[in-house]
Amino acid sequence: MNLQALKDYAPLIAISIAFFSLGVSSCAFFLGLMNYRRDRAKVTVWLQWNGALGPYKPDSNERYQMCHIIVTNEGRRPISILHVGLLFPDSEISQNLLEPSQQSGVKLTEGDPPLIVKTQQDEKLREQIKDWRKVRAYVTDSTGKEYYSRRMGIAPRWPKAPTGGVNLLSRPDGAWYKRLPWIKNKLPNS
Secondary structure (H helix, E strand, O other), rough: OOHHHHHHHHHHHHHHHHHHHHHHHHHHHHHHHHHHOOOOOOOOEEEEEOOOHHHHHHHHOEEEEEEEEEEEEEOOOEEEEEEEEEEEEOOOOOOOOOOOOHHHOOEOOOOOOOOEEEOOOOHHHHHOOOOOOHHHEHHHHHEOOOOOOOOOOOOOOOOOOOOOOOOOOHHHOOOOHHHHHHHOOOOOOO
16 A cells, blocks of 8 residues: 555545544433433322222221322432322312321332322312312422322212212223224214
């Protein structure tokens, strides 16, 4: 090889090294951005009516139906939960549903089991809720940030038969049957 051939390939080698370093630095930037986005607390809240049977009612053989509020931390940063409650349609906030031993805060870190807060579905709760479809669970953390659950399409079972509303399954918006073509024409228009 002569010296002139090396001089001809020098710009190509320099350009290929520049493109290679551009690709490596772009990958490093992308990975840094993804780590930044993952490195925060991500709280998820679910509201579940008709969760489980609770304690027995006084002077009765029946048990209370329980409502569950499920809180998980899906992020990497630990978070301290200070308030868990229900948000009613008229912007009325329920009392803190955490147990007295948890009032100072519950720490949720990555990989912890979910925090499950239970409350009774009794007549007192039914009187507070005028439209159960608009009720949401909410959580407040130690920084004051609030997290909300989705609205539920499944009707709660009250001690007495609920007025209006059908206990629909599966989908939160309560319209699981609208995707089935064979049943769509057999349902009354709503």
